[in-house]
Amino acid sequence: MAESAPARSTKSTRATPLLARPEFQRVFYPSLVAVLLIGLWQWWVTAFDIPRFLVPSPLLVAQTLVADAGLLFGALFTTLKITVFAFVCATVLGVLIAFAFVQSRVIETALFPYAVLLQVTPIVAIAPLIIIWVKNPTASLVICATLVALFPIIANTTLGLRSVNPGLMSYFKLNRASRLQLLWRLRIPSALPYFFGGLRISSGLALIGAVVAEFVAGTGGTGTGLAYQILQSGYQLNIPRMFAALLLITVTGVLLFAAMAWLSKLALGSWHESEANHG
Amino acid sequence: MNEVPAVEVLSVEKTYPNGTHALQPVNLTVQEGEFVTLLGPSGCGKSTLLKMVAGLLPPSNGRLLLWRKPVEQIESTGHRLSFVFQEPTLMPWARVQSNVRLPLDLAGVPASEAGPRVRDALAMVGLDKFAGALPRELSGGMQMRVSIARGLVTQPTLLLMDEPFGALDEITRNKLDSDLLDLWSAKKLTVIFVTHSIYEAVYLSTRVVVMAARPGRLVEEVQIDEPYPRGPEFRVSTAFSRYAKQLQDSLLRASGTQAEGALS
Numbered sequence: 001m002a003e004s005a006p007a008r009s010t011k012s013t014r015a016t017p018l019l020a021r022p023e024f025q026r027v028f029y030p031s032l033v034a035v036l037l038i039g040l041w042q043w044w045v046t047a048f049d050i051p052r053f054l055v056p057s058p059l060l061v062a063q064t065l066v067a068d069a070g071l072l073f074g075a076l077f078t079t080l081k082i083t084v085f086a087f088v089c090a091t092v093l094g095v096l097i098a099f100a101f102v103q104s105r106v107i108e109t110a111l112f113p114y115a116v117l118l119q120v121t122p123i124v125a126i127a128p129l130i131i132i133w134v135k136n137p138t139a140s141l142v143i144c145a146t147l148v149a150l151f152p153i154i155a156n157t158t159l160g161l162r163s164v165n166p167g168l169m170s171y172f173k174l175n176r177a178s179r180l181q182l183l184w185r186l187r188i189p190s191a192l193p194y195f196f197g198g199l200r201i202s203s204g205l206a207l208i209g210a211v212v213a214e215f216v217a218g219t220g221g222t223g224t225g226l227a228y229q230i231l232q233s234g235y236q237l238n239i240p241r242m243f244a245a246l247l248l249i250t251v252t253g254v255l256l257f258a259a260m261a262w263l264s265k266l267a268l269g270s271w272h273e274s275e276a277n278h279g
Numbered sequence: 280m281n282e283v284p285a286v287e288v289l290s291v292e293k294t295y296p297n298g299t300h301a302l303q304p305v306n307l308t309v310q311e312g313e314f315v316t317l318l319g320p321s322g323c324g325k326s327t328l329l330k331m332v333a334g335l336l337p338p339s340n341g342r343l344l345l346w347r348k349p350v351e352q353i354e355s356t357g358h359r360l361s362f363v364f365q366e367p368t369l370m371p372w373a374r375v376q377s378n379v380r381l382p383l384d385l386a387g388v389p390a391s392e393a394g395p396r397v398r399d400a401l402a403m404v405g406l407d408k409f410a411g412a413l414p415r416e417l418s419g420g421m422q423m424r425v426s427i428a429r430g431l432v433t434q435p436t437l438l439l440m441d442e443p444f445g446a447l448d449e450i451t452r453n454k455l456d457s458d459l460l461d462l463w464s465a466k467k468l469t470v471i472f473v474t475h476s477i478y479e480a481v482y483l484s485t486r487v488v489v490m491a492a493r494p495g496r497l498v499e500e501v502q503i504d505e506p507y508p509r510g511p512e513f514r515v516s517t518a519f520s521r522y523a524k525q526l527q528d529s530l531l532r533a534s535g536t537q538a539e540g541a542l543s
Contacts, residue, residue, distance in 0.1 A: 167368035170335055174362050175385045185384070189372045271372045271413050 056240040061247060064240040072229065072241070076248050079210055079225035082138065083256070086145030087206035091199065093146070094153025101154070102161040102187065119151035123209060127216035141213045141225075148209030152201040160194025161187045193272045196264035203256040211249060283346050285311045285358075285437055285469040286332060291341035293327050293495075301327045302495040304341060307488065309471060311436075314463055316472045316484040318526060320534065324495025325473045326365075326441050332471065333362045333439050345437065360437040361430035365445055367422035369414040369429075376401070376410040379429045386433070400432040401425075403462060420451035427455075431462065438463075438470045445474070456482055457511070464507055477530070481522045482514060489526060491533035498533040501525060 018024050038058045044050070045057040052060060065072065097115070101108040127144045134140035164186055172186055214227030226245045233242035286309040293302040302324035309315050317325040330336040332343055334350035343349070346356040353360060361382075369378045376397050383393040401407045404424040414422055423443060430438060444452040456479060463470055474480055480487045481503060489499045503522055505513065513519055 165368065167364050167366050168370065171362070171364065171368055171381075172385070174333060174335060175382050177385050181385055185381075186370075189370065192372070268372075271415060 053237045053239050056243055060240050061243045065244040065247065068241055068244065072226075072244055072248060075224055075226045075229045075245065076252065079207075079214065079227065079249070080252060082141045082145055082210040082213075082225065083207045083252075086142045086149055086209060087203055087256075089142065089146040090149035090153055090202055090206060094150050094198070094202075095157055095195070097150075097154050098157035098161060098191075101158045108158070115151060115154050118147060123148050123212055124216060127213050131213075131217050137217065141210060141217065144213035144216075145206050145209030148212070149202040149206035152205065153195075153198045156194045156198030156201075157191055160191030163194065164190045193264075193268055196260070196268065200257060200260040200264065203260045204253055207249070207253050207256060282311065284308045285313070285346060286471065287342075287344040287347070288328070288332065289342045289344070291328070291331060291338045291343055293324065293331065293336070294339045300494045305497050307497065309469060311469050312467060314460075314470045314472065314483055314485045316474060316480040316487045317490055318474060318477065318480040318487050319490030319495075319498075319530070320475060320492050322492040322495065323490040324492075325490050327495065328490075329439050329441050329471060329473050333360060335362070358437060359433055359435040360439060361433055361435035363426055363430045363438065363440040363443045365442045367414065367419075367426040369422060369425055371414050373414075374410070375406065375412050375414070375417070375425050378414065378425055379432050381429060382433045396432055396434075397428075400428040403431055404428045404458070418451075420447050420455065423447065423455065427459070427462075431466070436467075436469060438468050440470065440472045442473050442475070444479070445476075452479070453482075453511075453514075457509075459483065460507065460509060477523050477526045478514070478519075480526060481519055482509060487522075487526060489529045489533065491530070499529045501529070 019028070042058050045055055056064070097111075101112065123144055126147075130143050131137070131140045134143060168186060168190075169182075172182055177185070210225070211227045214225045215231065218228070218231060226249050229245045230242050233239065233245065286307070288305055288307040290304040290306060291302070292304045294300050305328060307315075307328075317328060319325050327336060331338050332345075332350070334343075345353050345360065346358055348356050350360075370381070373381075379400055380393050380397045383396065388396075398407065398410070401410055404427050406421065406424050406428060409417065409421065409425075414425065417425065427443070430440075444455050447455070459470075460483060462468065470483075472480075472483060484503050487501045487503060488497060489501065490496065491498045501522065505518055505522075
């Protein structure tokens with residue numbers, strides 16, 4: 001690492017021990033907390049002899065994850081499919097709506113309240129309707145998850161497209177830039193940091209939306225997703241499997257967030273303050 | 280003088296929609312090749328006047344002509360204007376060369392022609408080694424140089440500069456001032472420069488237009504009859520101090536009449 005680092009950071013990296021490096025700390029400290037918590041959990045369950053149908057030990061959860069791998073990862077794939085599909089739909093729709101909003105104040109004024117309405121209506125309340133109305137179970141789940149994930153993309157992208165440096169705007173106008181040039185060369189690049197912020201929020205929401213919709217659809221015969229597995233395990237008092245499924249959902253959410261953070265860094269890393277980690 | 284003046288400001292007045300009287304009727308003529316500085320305190324309407332010359336703001340009254348044509352028709356006169364803002368106003372996501380090339384891209388200049396022109400413009404401001412850098416990697420002074428290179432790349436004949444070096448430290452500012460004078464004489468530019476620094480005004484200008492605030496108005500014009508090139512020794516000469524004193528007195532006289540109002 002020290003060999004490939006640029007000259008100005010070489011000295012500091014060489015001089016500081018591993019533990020003092022921020023990039024190491026970012027991994028080390030959270031991992032330490034995880035190990036401590038899991039250890040404590042394992043000890044507590046064993047020491048007090050907690051029955052497995054109340055709280056399974058971490059070891060048992062891990063064993064269940066391996067034993068039920070086929071079932072659980074199949075379910076994960078189903079949920080992930082809905083999540084990704086919904087996330088893509090939300091991104092495309094959200095960006096299109098944001099563009100429409102920016103093109104005309106009338107469109108925005110007329111429609112923005114409905115975007116808010118969409119956001120504040122709890123998905124649990126409208127999911128049953130959507131599941132009744134839409135025949136195809138996968139499609140109905142995707143619609144629910146899309147509705148949940150849509151708003152941050154609309155709000156952030158709209159804000160971003162409007163957050164153009166006024167000086168640059170004047171400069172473009174002075175040079176008689178066309179509407180298209182303004183959009184392409186100024187508004188879109190200016191909006192990118194906001195857009196990626198929206199993506200990060202929405203990726204998590206798409207997963208939540210997918211899980212909630214699966215819950216509502218429930219045993220109604222639609223799903224084989226993770227939420228369905230959690231419900232089933234609950235009925236059967238198979239608590240270790242429930243924990244294993246929960247673990248998979250959580251890990252998926254974290255990975256999605258990390259993927260979006262990575263994408264954002266890739267796109268903005270070189271120029272935007274939010275991604276630049278040195279002065 | 281029978282040549283066509285570069286800029287004519289004819290009874291131009293500006294009142295903002297909120298009722299602020301930014302500028303009382305103003306008359307000003309700038310000949311080709313002049314370096315005219317608008318000097319005055321904040322709120323005297325100097326930036327407003329410059330923006331109206333550039334066509335960035337419409338005047339409430341009066342007419343503005345560039346080579347006897349309204350600003351929208353400047354192309355038909357064979358002249359071009361560039362505007363340099365108070366801030367560098369660079370695109371943070373674009374490298375230096377792309378920032379400088381922006382006006383050419385917007386005008387649809389082909390890449391084969393734009394490339395050499397960008398290189399020339401960067402060389403003029405001494406930044407040819409930084410073509411691939413991002414704005415955030417440069418100091419404030421260097422960013423301002425990029426902004427000036429972007430102004431020069433269109434090969435303007437009229438350069439309008441709105442307090443371009445106001446945010447820089449004095450040493451950098453002095454350096455850029457003298458570089459600007461070199462460019463002005465090498466390119467035979469006409470420059471209208473806005474500043475609130477008396478010393479910058481004396482050092483740069485062929486003529487200084489003193490303005491006053493509340494309401495914004497022209498007070499006096501002072502011809503700076505000193506030969507170019509003006510080296511650093513000019514800054515410490517008696518002639519320099521004499522001009523500075525004259526401008527300072529003029530500013531004080533103008534504000535003295537309304538000193539109470541100026542405090543509010």
